[in-house]
Amino acid sequence: MLTRSEPGTRIQERPDPEEAAGRLRATGISVSFAGLRALDDVDLELRSGEILGLIGPNGAGKSTLVNTLTGFQRCTGRLVVDGVDMTGSSPPRLSRSGVRRTFQNVRLFPAMTVYENVEVVGLGLGMGHRKVRALAEDVLDRFGMSHLSATSAGSLPYGIERRLGIARILVGGARYVLLDEPAAGLNEDESDELLELLTRLPEMFSCGLMVIEHDLRLIMRLCHRLQVIDHGRVLAVGDPAIVRRDPAVVEAYLGHDRAGGEVLGAADR
Numbered sequence: 183m184l185t186r187s188e189p190g191t192r193i194q195e196r197p198d199p200e201e202a203a204g205r206l207r208a209t210g211i212s213v214s215f216a217g218l219r220a221l222d223d224v225d226l227e228l229r230s231g232e233i234l235g236l237i238g239p240n241g242a243g244k245s246t247l248v249n250t251l252t253g254f255q256r257c258t259g260r261l262v263v264d265g266v267d268m269t270g271s272s273p274p275r276l277s278r279s280g281v282r283r284t285f286q287n288v289r290l291f292p293a294m295t296v297y298e299n300v301e302v303v304g305l306g307l308g309m310g311h312r313k314v315r316a317l318a319e320d321v322l323d324r325f326g327m328s329h330l331s332a333t334s335a336g337s338l339p340y341g342i343e344r345r346l347g348i349a350r351i352l353v354g355g356a357r358y359v360l361l362d363e364p365a366a367g368l369n370e371d372e373s374d375e376l377l378e379l380l381t382r383l384p385e386m387f388s389c390g391l392m393v394i395e396h397d398l399r400l401i402m403r404l405c406h407r408l409q410v411i412d413h414g415r416v417l418a419v420g421d422p423a424i425v426r427r428d429p430a431v432v433e434a435y436l437g438h439d440r441a442g443g444e445v446l447g448a449a450d451r
């Protein structure tokens with residue numbers, strides 16, 4: 183950011199302390215689809231080392247927000263990553279700067295091996311084969327999946343397939359990891375294993391983690407902060423224990439999703 187030091191002296195490039203390293207910050211994000219305001223002046227901050235839950239009823243704008251943060255969706259507003267203005271950047275550029283995401287529906291290559299599914303992401307980021315090999319082996323090792331390297335991805339149990347879907351986007355290092363419904367379709371045991379993995383992820387990869395999830399019990403056990411959106415607007419953000427009791431949040435869930443409203447409204451769970 184440009185700052186003027188003394189009157190008459192030259193303008194200098196200086197990092198803005200508010201926007202310095204260690205956070206992804208989106209401000210005033212708006213997106214419209216043919217008259218539908220999918221996001222309306224949304225702010226979001228993800229800090230390195232934290233786990234942020236992004237929740238909201240169906241159609242709230244959660245996936246659209248991930249799409250804007252990763253360059254897949256044009257928007258108005260500003261995106262700053264580690265103090266660098268990345269507004270309007272392409273998905274590959276954001277990915278290279280460490281902003282990584284999964285999609286709501288798994289997108290693995292079933293005919294390829296586990297290793298190849300990781301390798302293809304690294305090659306797509308422009309890394310050479312030798313470098314990708316080392317990085318892919320490293321990420322599979324950290325995920326406890328090295329022994330599955332040569333297994334065809336299409337033959338994996340569903341829970342492991344979802345885990346591979348996360349592992350592959352971390353190849354080469356990630357700063358901010360955005361997961362869109364990673365627990366969808368998992369049974370209770372698989373969901374518990376995912377919780378254990380995600381809890382360790384920020385420390386394992388020195389990254390910030392944002393998780394979109396309808397499984398509110400998982401979100402409540404996992405997240406350090408919660409942000410709630412509904413109809414494209416931010417309803418609440420902050421400490422999960424406080425946000426879960428926010429009347430507007432409980433009301434938004436009760437209106438769309440009674441089970442979700444009950445989880446949020448329950449005082450002592």
Ligand SMILES: Nc1ncnc2c1ncn2[C@@H]1O[C@H](COP(=O)(O)OP(=O)(O)OP(=O)(O)O)[C@@H](O)[C@H]1O
Pocket residue numbers: 215218220238239240241242243244245246247286
């Ligand atoms: N490409 C698109 N074209 C038109 N409308 C869209 C498009 N993508 C999303 N929408 C609309 O924008 C709104 C927000 O959608 P979005 O997928 O972001 O919601 P969501 O919070 O991720 O919902 P869910 O929990 O069901 O995944 C919805 O009304 C959706 O129908």
Ligand SMILES: [Mg+2]
Pocket residue numbers: 244245246286362
């Ligand atoms: Mg979605």
